Amino acid sequence: MSVRVKTQPLTAEAFAPFGDVIEASGSVDKLINQGRCERYHNRAKLDFVDGEAGISIFKSEVFSLPLSIEMMERHPEGSQAFLPLSDKPFLVVVAPDEGGKPGAPLAFITQPGQGVNYHRGVWHGVLTPLHEPGLFAVVDRIGTGPNLEEHWFTEEVILHE
Amino acid sequence: MSVRVKTQPLTAEAFAPFGDVIEASGSVDKLINQGRCERYHNRAKLDFVDGEAGISIFKSEVFSLPLSIEMMERHPEGSQAFLPLSDKPFLVVVAPDEGGKPGAPLAFITQPGQGVNYHRGVWHGVLTPLHEPGLFAVVDRIGTGPNLEEHWFTEEVILHE
Numbered sequence: 011m012s013v014r015v016k017t018q019p020l021t022a023e024a025f026a027p028f029g030d031v032i033e034a035s036g037s038v039d040k041l042i043n044q045g046r047c048e049r050y051h052n053r054a055k056l057d058f059v060d061g062e063a064g065i066s067i068f069k070s071e072v073f074s075l076p077l078s079i080e081m082m083e084r085h086p087e088g089s090q091a092f093l094p095l096s097d098k099p100f101l102v103v104v105a106p107d108e109g110g111k112p113g114a115p116l117a118f119i120t121q122p123g124q125g126v127n128y129h130r131g132v133w134h135g136v137l138t139p140l141h142e143p144g145l146f147a148v149v150d151r152i153g154t155g156p157n158l159e160e161h162w163f164t165e166e167v168i169l170h171e
Numbered sequence: 172m173s174v175r176v177k178t179q180p181l182t183a184e185a186f187a188p189f190g191d192v193i194e195a196s197g198s199v200d201k202l203i204n205q206g207r208c209e210r211y212h213n214r215a216k217l218d219f220v221d222g223e224a225g226i227s228i229f230k231s232e233v234f235s236l237p238l239s240i241e242m243m244e245r246h247p248e249g250s251q252a253f254l255p256l257s258d259k260p261f262l263v264v265v266a267p268d269e270g271g272k273p274g275a276p277l278a279f280i281t282q283p284g285q286g287v288n289y290h291r292g293v294w295h296g297v298l299t300p301l302h303e304p305g306l307f308a309v310v311d312r313i314g315t316g317p318n319l320e321e322h323w324f325t326e327e328v329i330l331h332e
Binding site: 032033034039042043046047048049050051052053054056062063064065066067068069070071091093094095096097122123125127136137143145147148149152 | 193200203204207209210212213215223224225226227228229255257258283284286297304308309310313
Protein backbone atom coordinates (compact mmCIF):
# COMPACT_ATOMS: atom_id res chain seq x y z
CA MET A 11 0.00 0.00 0.00
CA SER A 12 1.16 3.50 -0.71
CA VAL A 13 -0.30 6.95 -0.15
CA ARG A 14 0.12 9.52 -2.88
CA VAL A 15 -0.01 13.23 -2.00
CA LYS A 16 -0.23 15.91 -4.67
CA THR A 17 1.71 19.10 -3.91
CA GLN A 18 -0.11 22.43 -3.97
CA PRO A 19 1.02 26.07 -3.91
CA LEU A 20 1.55 27.39 -0.38
CA THR A 21 -1.05 29.90 0.77
CA ALA A 22 -1.60 31.40 4.20
CA GLU A 23 -5.20 30.22 4.18
CA ALA A 24 -4.49 26.56 3.42
CA PHE A 25 -1.57 26.52 5.86
CA ALA A 26 -3.40 28.26 8.73
CA PRO A 27 -4.27 25.08 10.70
CA PHE A 28 -0.57 24.23 10.87
CA GLY A 29 1.26 27.53 11.18
CA ASP A 30 2.10 30.87 9.62
CA VAL A 31 3.23 31.75 6.12
CA ILE A 32 5.81 34.50 6.65
CA GLU A 33 5.63 36.81 3.64
CA ALA A 34 5.05 40.39 2.52
CA SER A 35 1.32 40.05 2.04
CA GLY A 36 -1.85 41.82 3.06
CA SER A 37 -1.72 45.35 4.40
CA VAL A 38 1.61 46.94 5.23
CA ASP A 39 1.70 47.45 8.99
CA LYS A 40 4.12 50.37 8.98
CA LEU A 41 6.20 52.41 6.56
CA ILE A 42 9.70 52.98 7.93
CA ASN A 43 13.02 54.49 6.79
CA GLN A 44 11.46 57.69 5.43
CA GLY A 45 8.92 55.71 3.49
CA ARG A 46 11.47 53.53 1.71
CA CYS A 47 10.71 50.29 3.53
CA GLU A 48 7.53 48.37 4.30
CA ARG A 49 7.27 46.55 7.64
CA TYR A 50 4.95 43.53 7.84
CA HIS A 51 4.92 43.28 11.60
CA ASN A 52 5.13 40.20 13.81
CA ARG A 53 3.88 37.65 11.30
CA ALA A 54 4.62 34.41 13.17
CA LYS A 55 3.30 32.98 16.42
CA LEU A 56 6.48 32.13 18.33
CA ASP A 57 5.69 29.80 21.21
CA PHE A 58 8.35 28.23 23.41
CA VAL A 59 8.01 26.14 26.56
CA ASP A 60 10.94 26.22 28.97
CA GLY A 61 13.28 27.88 26.49
CA GLU A 62 13.57 30.90 24.25
CA ALA A 63 13.88 31.96 20.62
CA GLY A 64 17.21 31.63 18.84
CA ILE A 65 18.44 31.84 15.26
CA SER A 66 20.28 28.90 13.72
CA ILE A 67 21.32 28.05 10.17
CA PHE A 68 20.29 24.78 8.50
CA LYS A 69 22.15 23.62 5.40
CA SER A 70 20.35 20.70 3.82
CA GLU A 71 20.77 18.31 0.95
CA VAL A 72 18.45 18.99 -1.97
CA PHE A 73 15.47 16.77 -2.83
CA SER A 74 13.30 16.32 -5.91
CA LEU A 75 9.77 15.19 -6.72
CA PRO A 76 8.40 12.60 -6.70
CA LEU A 77 9.68 12.09 -3.16
CA SER A 78 9.01 9.21 -0.81
CA ILE A 79 9.00 10.26 2.84
CA GLU A 80 9.42 7.77 5.66
CA MET A 81 8.96 9.94 8.71
CA MET A 82 7.28 13.03 10.13
CA GLU A 83 8.22 14.79 13.34
CA ARG A 84 6.96 17.36 15.81
CA HIS A 85 8.40 19.54 18.53
CA PRO A 86 6.21 19.57 21.66
CA GLU A 87 8.26 22.34 23.27
CA GLY A 88 8.33 24.94 20.53
CA SER A 89 7.37 26.51 17.23
CA GLN A 90 9.90 26.37 14.39
CA ALA A 91 10.27 28.89 11.58
CA PHE A 92 12.13 28.28 8.30
CA LEU A 93 13.32 31.34 6.40
CA PRO A 94 15.03 30.53 3.08
CA LEU A 95 18.25 32.49 2.41
CA SER A 96 17.46 32.28 -1.30
CA ASP A 97 14.48 32.82 -3.58
CA LYS A 98 14.25 29.11 -4.38
CA PRO A 99 11.08 27.11 -3.62
CA PHE A 100 11.04 24.42 -0.96
CA LEU A 101 8.64 21.68 -0.04
CA VAL A 102 6.55 21.98 3.15
CA VAL A 103 4.85 18.83 4.45
CA VAL A 104 2.42 18.92 7.37
CA ALA A 105 -0.29 16.72 8.84
CA PRO A 106 -3.06 17.07 11.42
CA ASP A 107 -2.64 15.06 14.59
CA GLU A 108 -4.80 11.97 14.86
CA GLY A 109 -4.49 10.35 18.25
CA GLY A 110 -0.81 11.08 18.66
CA LYS A 111 0.13 10.21 15.06
CA PRO A 112 0.12 12.22 11.85
CA GLY A 113 -3.10 11.97 9.84
CA ALA A 114 -3.28 12.51 6.08
CA PRO A 115 -0.27 14.63 5.01
CA LEU A 116 -0.52 17.81 2.94
CA ALA A 117 2.36 19.00 0.78
CA PHE A 118 2.95 22.61 -0.25
CA ILE A 119 5.45 24.26 -2.57
CA THR A 120 6.61 27.71 -1.52
CA GLN A 121 7.03 30.72 -3.76
CA PRO A 122 9.96 33.17 -3.64
CA GLY A 123 9.71 35.35 -0.54
CA GLN A 124 7.79 32.84 1.56
CA GLY A 125 8.95 31.34 4.84
CA VAL A 126 6.92 29.18 7.20
CA ASN A 127 6.48 28.87 10.93
CA TYR A 128 5.25 25.51 12.23
CA HIS A 129 3.19 26.03 15.34
CA ARG A 130 4.28 24.16 18.46
CA GLY A 131 3.46 20.47 18.25
CA VAL A 132 2.48 20.38 14.56
CA TRP A 133 3.51 17.28 12.61
CA HIS A 134 5.82 18.19 9.73
CA GLY A 135 8.33 16.65 7.38
CA VAL A 136 12.04 17.30 7.64
CA LEU A 137 13.53 20.20 5.71
CA THR A 138 13.21 19.49 1.98
CA PRO A 139 14.65 22.20 -0.26
CA LEU A 140 14.09 21.56 -3.95
CA HIS A 141 17.09 23.59 -5.16
CA GLU A 142 20.57 24.60 -4.13
CA PRO A 143 21.81 26.12 -1.84
CA GLY A 144 19.45 24.46 0.69
CA LEU A 145 20.25 27.20 3.17
CA PHE A 146 17.76 28.45 5.78
CA ALA A 147 17.68 30.61 8.86
CA VAL A 148 15.66 28.78 11.51
CA VAL A 149 14.00 30.44 14.49
CA ASP A 150 13.25 27.78 17.05
CA ARG A 151 13.54 26.88 20.70
CA ILE A 152 16.90 27.13 22.38
CA GLY A 153 16.59 25.10 25.55
CA THR A 154 17.52 21.88 27.25
CA GLY A 155 15.67 18.58 27.37
CA PRO A 156 14.03 16.54 24.61
CA ASN A 157 11.91 18.36 22.05
CA LEU A 158 11.41 15.83 19.28
CA GLU A 159 8.82 13.17 18.52
CA GLU A 160 9.15 11.08 15.36
CA HIS A 161 6.57 8.99 13.56
CA TRP A 162 7.86 6.45 11.03
CA PHE A 163 5.32 5.41 8.43
CA THR A 164 4.55 1.74 7.89
CA GLU A 165 3.22 2.48 4.42
CA GLU A 166 4.93 4.36 1.61
CA VAL A 167 4.08 8.09 1.37
CA ILE A 168 4.88 9.58 -2.02
CA LEU A 169 4.72 13.31 -2.71
CA HIS A 170 4.29 14.24 -6.34
CA GLU A 171 3.63 17.22 -8.60
CA MET B 172 33.24 68.50 4.39
CA SER B 173 32.43 64.94 3.55
CA VAL B 174 33.45 61.58 4.95
CA ARG B 175 34.17 58.79 2.50
CA VAL B 176 33.84 55.16 3.66
CA LYS B 177 35.12 52.28 1.54
CA THR B 178 32.99 49.13 1.69
CA GLN B 179 34.61 45.84 2.69
CA PRO B 180 33.47 42.20 2.54
CA LEU B 181 31.49 41.16 5.61
CA THR B 182 33.33 38.80 7.95
CA ALA B 183 32.37 37.60 11.40
CA GLU B 184 35.68 38.83 12.80
CA ALA B 185 35.41 42.40 11.52
CA PHE B 186 31.73 42.58 12.50
CA ALA B 187 32.17 41.12 16.01
CA PRO B 188 32.19 44.47 17.89
CA PHE B 189 28.76 45.24 16.43
CA GLY B 190 26.92 41.96 16.21
CA ASP B 191 26.75 38.50 14.71
CA VAL B 192 27.18 37.32 11.15
CA ILE B 193 24.56 34.57 10.78
CA GLU B 194 25.94 32.03 8.31
CA ALA B 195 26.87 28.38 7.83
CA SER B 196 30.48 28.75 8.93
CA GLY B 197 32.89 27.11 11.32
CA SER B 198 32.15 23.70 12.78
CA VAL B 199 28.75 22.13 12.25
CA ASP B 200 27.08 21.92 15.66
CA LYS B 201 24.84 18.97 14.86
CA LEU B 202 23.93 16.69 11.97
CA ILE B 203 20.15 16.18 11.78
CA ASN B 204 17.61 14.54 9.48
CA GLN B 205 19.53 11.27 9.15
CA GLY B 206 22.69 13.12 8.31
CA ARG B 207 21.15 15.09 5.46
CA CYS B 208 21.14 18.49 7.16
CA GLU B 209 23.73 20.51 9.04
CA ARG B 210 22.62 22.59 12.01
CA TYR B 211 24.68 25.66 12.94
CA HIS B 212 23.14 26.23 16.31
CA ASN B 213 22.08 29.47 17.98
CA ARG B 214 24.32 31.84 16.04
CA ALA B 215 22.91 35.20 17.16
CA LYS B 216 22.79 36.93 20.53
CA LEU B 217 19.11 37.85 20.86
CA ASP B 218 18.66 40.42 23.61
CA PHE B 219 15.36 42.12 24.37
CA VAL B 220 14.38 44.47 27.19
CA ASP B 221 10.71 44.53 28.13
CA GLY B 222 9.58 42.63 25.05
CA GLU B 223 10.21 39.43 23.15
CA ALA B 224 11.43 38.08 19.82
CA GLY B 225 9.16 38.20 16.79
CA ILE B 226 9.54 37.69 13.06
CA SER B 227 8.57 40.46 10.65
CA ILE B 228 9.12 41.00 6.94
CA PHE B 229 10.81 44.13 5.59
CA LYS B 230 10.45 45.01 1.94
CA SER B 231 12.78 47.83 1.01
CA GLU B 232 13.67 49.98 -1.95
CA VAL B 233 16.97 49.10 -3.56
CA PHE B 234 20.07 51.30 -3.28
CA SER B 235 23.35 51.54 -5.19
CA LEU B 236 26.91 52.67 -4.53
CA PRO B 237 28.19 55.29 -4.15
CA LEU B 238 25.56 56.04 -1.53
CA SER B 239 25.24 59.12 0.64
CA ILE B 240 23.69 58.37 4.03
CA GLU B 241 22.19 61.07 6.20
CA MET B 242 21.28 59.15 9.33
CA MET B 243 22.15 56.24 11.56
CA GLU B 244 19.92 54.71 14.22
CA ARG B 245 20.00 52.37 17.18
CA HIS B 246 17.50 50.38 19.22
CA PRO B 247 18.18 50.66 22.97
CA GLU B 248 15.59 47.98 23.78
CA GLY B 249 16.64 45.16 21.50
CA SER B 250 18.85 43.35 19.04
CA GLN B 251 17.76 43.23 15.40
CA ALA B 252 18.55 40.47 12.90
CA PHE B 253 18.25 40.78 9.11
CA LEU B 254 17.90 37.56 7.14
CA PRO B 255 17.76 38.07 3.35
CA LEU B 256 15.09 36.02 1.55
CA SER B 257 17.36 35.94 -1.49
CA ASP B 258 21.00 35.27 -2.25
CA LYS B 259 21.63 38.91 -3.16
CA PRO B 260 24.22 41.02 -1.31
CA PHE B 261 23.19 43.91 0.89
CA LEU B 262 25.01 46.76 2.51
CA VAL B 263 25.58 46.76 6.28
CA VAL B 264 26.63 50.02 7.92
CA VAL B 265 27.62 50.22 11.58
CA ALA B 266 29.49 52.59 13.87
CA PRO B 267 30.92 52.49 17.37
CA ASP B 268 29.27 54.73 19.91
CA GLU B 269 31.16 57.88 20.81
CA GLY B 270 29.50 59.76 23.63
CA GLY B 271 25.97 58.99 22.50
CA LYS B 272 26.63 59.56 18.80
CA PRO B 273 27.96 57.28 16.05
CA GLY B 274 31.73 57.44 15.57
CA ALA B 275 33.45 56.60 12.29
CA PRO B 276 31.13 54.35 10.23
CA LEU B 277 32.16 51.01 8.72
CA ALA B 278 30.42 49.60 5.66
CA PHE B 279 30.25 45.91 4.78
CA ILE B 280 28.93 44.04 1.74
CA THR B 281 27.39 40.65 2.51
CA GLN B 282 27.87 37.47 0.53
CA PRO B 283 25.12 34.99 -0.39
CA GLY B 284 24.02 33.07 2.70
CA GLN B 285 24.93 35.78 5.21
CA GLY B 286 22.54 37.50 7.57
CA VAL B 287 23.43 39.89 10.37
CA ASN B 288 22.25 40.52 13.90
CA TYR B 289 22.89 43.97 15.33
CA HIS B 290 23.45 43.76 19.04
CA ARG B 291 21.19 45.84 21.24
CA GLY B 292 22.08 49.52 21.12
CA VAL B 293 24.52 49.33 18.18
CA TRP B 294 24.45 52.25 15.73
CA HIS B 295 23.55 51.07 12.23
CA GLY B 296 22.30 52.36 8.93
CA VAL B 297 18.80 51.69 7.67
CA LEU B 298 18.21 48.60 5.53
CA THR B 299 20.07 49.03 2.23
CA PRO B 300 19.64 46.11 -0.17
CA LEU B 301 21.72 46.46 -3.33
CA HIS B 302 19.45 44.30 -5.51
CA GLU B 303 15.85 43.31 -5.94
CA PRO B 304 13.73 41.96 -4.28
CA GLY B 305 14.86 43.86 -1.13
CA LEU B 306 13.03 41.31 0.99
CA PHE B 307 14.18 40.31 4.48
CA ALA B 308 12.93 38.42 7.49
CA VAL B 309 13.68 40.47 10.58
CA VAL B 310 13.92 39.10 14.10
CA ASP B 311 13.59 41.97 16.52
CA ARG B 312 11.81 43.16 19.62
CA ILE B 313 8.04 42.99 19.77
CA GLY B 314 7.00 45.28 22.59
CA THR B 315 5.54 48.60 23.47
CA GLY B 316 7.22 51.92 24.08
CA PRO B 317 9.90 53.78 22.12
CA ASN B 318 12.87 51.78 20.84
CA LEU B 319 14.53 54.10 18.33
CA GLU B 320 17.25 56.73 18.51
CA GLU B 321 18.30 58.53 15.35
CA HIS B 322 21.43 60.54 14.64
CA TRP B 323 21.37 62.84 11.62
CA PHE B 324 24.79 63.72 10.24
CA THR B 325 25.77 67.34 9.77
CA GLU B 326 28.43 66.34 7.23
CA GLU B 327 28.01 64.20 4.14
CA VAL B 328 28.82 60.50 4.58
CA ILE B 329 29.49 58.73 1.29
CA LEU B 330 29.85 54.97 1.05
CA HIS B 331 31.75 53.74 -1.99
CA GLU B 332 33.24 50.59 -3.50
